[in-house]
Amino acid sequence: xxxxxxxxxxxxxxxxxxxxxxxxxxxxxxxxxxxxxxxxxxxxxxxxxxxxxxxxxxxxxxxxxxxxxxxxxxxxxxxxxxxxxxxxxxxxxxxxxxxxxxxxxxxxxxxxxxxxxxxxxxxxxxxxxxxxxxxxxxxxxxxxxxxxxxxxxxxxxxxxxxxxxxxxxxxxxxxxxxxxxxxxxxxxxxxxxxxxxxxxxxxxxxxxxxxxxxxxxxxxxxxxxxxxxxxxxxxxxxxxxxxxxxxxxx
Amino acid sequence: xxxxxxxxxxxxxxxxxxxxxxxxxxxxxxxxxxxxxxxxxxxxxxxxxxxxxxxxxxxxxxxxxxxxxxxxxxxxxxxxxxxxxxxxxxxxxxxxxxxxxxxxxxxxxxxxxxxxxxxxxxxxxxxxxxxxxxxxxxxxxxxxxxxxxxxxxxxxxxxxxxxxxxxxxxxxxxxxxxxxxxxxxxxxxxxxxxxxxxxxxxxxxxxxxxxxxxxxxxxxxxxxxxxxxxxxxxxxxxxxxxxxxxxxxxxxxxxxxxxxxxxxxxxxxxxxxxxxxxxxxxxxxxxxxxxxxxxxxxxxxxxxxxxxxxxxxxxxxxxxxxxx
Numbered sequence: 054x055x056x057x058x059x060x061x062x063x064x065x066x067x068x069x070x071x072x073x074x075x076x077x078x079x080x081x082x083x084x085x086x087x088x089x090x091x092x093x094x095x096x097x098x099x100x101x102x103x104x105x106x107x108x109x110x111x112x113x114x115x116x117x118x119x120x121x122x123x124x125x126x127x128x129x130x131x132x133x134x135x136x137x138x139x140x141x142x143x144x145x146x147x148x149x150x151x152x153x154x155x156x157x158x159x160x161x162x163x164x165x166x167x168x169x170x171x172x173x174x175x176x177x178x179x180x181x182x183x184x185x186x187x188x189x190x191x192x193x194x195x196x197x198x199x200x201x202x203x204x205x206x207x208x209x210x211x212x213x214x215x216x217x218x219x220x221x222x223x224x225x226x227x228x229x230x231x232x233x234x235x236x237x238x239x240x241x242x243x244x245x246x247x248x249x250x251x252x253x254x255x256x257x258x259x260x261x262x263x264x265x266x267x268x269x270x271x272x273x274x275x276x277x278x279x280x281x282x283x284x285x286x287x288x289x290x291x292x293x294x295x296x297x298x299x300x301x302x303x
Numbered sequence: 304x305x306x307x308x309x310x311x312x313x314x315x316x317x318x319x320x321x322x323x324x325x326x327x328x329x330x331x332x333x334x335x336x337x338x339x340x341x342x343x344x345x346x347x348x349x350x351x352x353x354x355x356x357x358x359x360x361x362x363x364x365x366x367x368x369x370x371x372x373x374x375x376x377x378x379x380x381x382x383x384x385x386x387x388x389x390x391x392x393x394x395x396x397x398x399x400x401x402x403x404x405x406x407x408x409x410x411x412x413x414x415x416x417x418x419x420x421x422x423x424x425x426x427x428x429x430x431x432x433x434x435x436x437x438x439x440x441x442x443x444x445x446x447x448x449x450x451x452x453x454x455x456x457x458x459x460x461x462x463x464x465x466x467x468x469x470x471x472x473x474x475x476x477x478x479x480x481x482x483x484x485x486x487x488x489x490x491x492x493x494x495x496x497x498x499x500x501x502x503x504x505x506x507x508x509x510x511x512x513x514x515x516x517x518x519x520x521x522x523x524x525x526x527x528x529x530x531x532x533x534x535x536x537x538x539x540x541x542x543x544x545x546x547x548x549x550x551x552x553x554x555x556x557x558x559x560x561x562x563x564x565x566x567x568x569x570x571x572x573x574x575x576x577x578x579x580x581x582x583x584x585x586x587x588x589x590x591x592x593x594x595x596x597x598x599x600x601x602x603x604x605x606x607x608x609x610x611x612x613x614x615x616x617x618x619x620x621x622x623x624x625x626x627x
Contacts, residue, residue, distance in 0.1 A: 102402055219539070221324060239383075
């Protein structure tokens with residue numbers, strides 16, 4: 054057990070360094086969310102009054118969006134052209150081949166969570182984004198991060214190609230985000246739209262977060278945490294079922 | 304050119320799962336666009352908090368008033384469920400609580416004081432066709448990145464070096480890939496629109512107009528993806544840069560929801576983005592207010608698409624053909 058853990062940590066460390074080496078991913082995890090918030094907040098600033106700014110909305114909603122898209126980082130980290138050969142070497146090495154995908158989940162989770170936390174701190178201090186219940190929000194966003202990187206890995210395991218997993222993720226997440234009101238709130242557009250919007254998991258996360266911040270209402274916190282953890286465990290099981298060592302041979 | 308086209312067809316037939324998912328997603332996003340726009344009720348929402356049960360303010364064409372006995376939570380205001388809460392006292396005086404701008408507060412006050420004569424002073428509302436095109440736009444543009452994969456694969460797997468020594472010109476080679484991608488984007492999305500029209504959904508514009516508009520969008524989408532793929536040698540990088548650029552610019556251009564007021568400096572800078580010009584043109588087309596200015600904007604979009612293609616073909620030729 055100890056040996057497996059040690060191997061996993063060694064591989065994860067390499068994966069993490071590999072992620073850090075790619076300027077594209079650094080940009081995607083650091084500047085892109087901040088740019089999104091700055092631009093959207095700037096565009097929407099005129100419609101709000103003094104006590105509430107558009108940054109208060111977009112700072113939360115678009116950070117959630119960025120966290121949901123980190124599946125693309127993990128999918129890349131798993132099946133990028135550069136990483137295929139190292140993956141193949143792990144298969145031949147003694148030890149557990151499962152550590153190939155487990156290490157990618159761990160590394161991209163740490164990578165994403167670290168940079169998104171940094172973004173969040175930066176945005177909150179620049180724009181004075183109203184935020185409270187910080188420990189709960191960190192837990193919630195952290196689990197969401199873990200969920201999305203695991204989803205990216207699972208799609209890679211199922212479809213065997215990164216391009217496919219990535220395309221699928223980007224379109225599904227964008228649809229979910231738009232319906233869930235992460236780009237602009239859909240709640241005010243009538244009953245039918247409100248019902249459609251409440252089908253999107255992104256909406257649940259957003260609603261739970263805003264309820265915690267503005268109402269001090271934690272009723273949605275525990276169910277969502279349990280749901281996310283359940284889904285993560287199920288996805289990990291499915292990864293184990295669909296992952297085949299042979300796919301890493303190139 | 305035809306050979307490239309046929310080869311593309313065969314290659315995608317080998318990856319049926321990929322093709323099915325891609326087409327399925329195109330269809331999904333177009334359906335989402337049509338459904339969303341057909342159910343949008345663009346009214347302000349007000350929660351009227353009152354203890355007396357008399358209903359003075361019924362629904363007006365501009366505001367949706369829901370009478371409640373207790374105030375909604377603040378998070379509902381934040382999520383735009385309600386634009387404002389109005390506390391009505393028994394003596395008829397009221398107090399407004401909102402997170403929106405003072406402008407909105409003023410408008411609401413004038414509505415509350417005389418609900419019957421109230422008219423909002425904005426005519427920025429879009430018609431249904433423009434909304435459908437606006438929602439579709441981002442997804443169609445991202446679809447281009449998806450089919451740009453064929454070209455990117457050629458580069459990544461060094462097939463393109465064989466093309467370089469074959470008699471085919473690079474322009475024709477790219478045109479082959481391009482036409483293939485354009486058809487793959489156009490056919491599924493246009494079919495959804497036709498089906499929607501046939502089953503009687505209100506789609507705003509005519510079918511022929513849709514054909515032209517979706518056609519231009521698919522051309523822009525494809526040439527942009529060829530352009531990006533010619534700049535980068537790694538498919539993933541092109542893909543990620545492409546999707547994030549498309550997302551940012553589409554939102555900025557106000558394809559979903561128009562943010563900035565016209566005539567501001569910022570808004571005129573935004574006209575560099577083809578999406579903005581495209582949406583403007585569609586809006587004018589639907590309202591029947593086409594002018595030479597909006598037509599020029601469309602010409603700009605088409606010229607931009609052609610430029611992307613030309614740059615892509617020059618860049619590829621420069622990279623792969625040996626000069627004397």
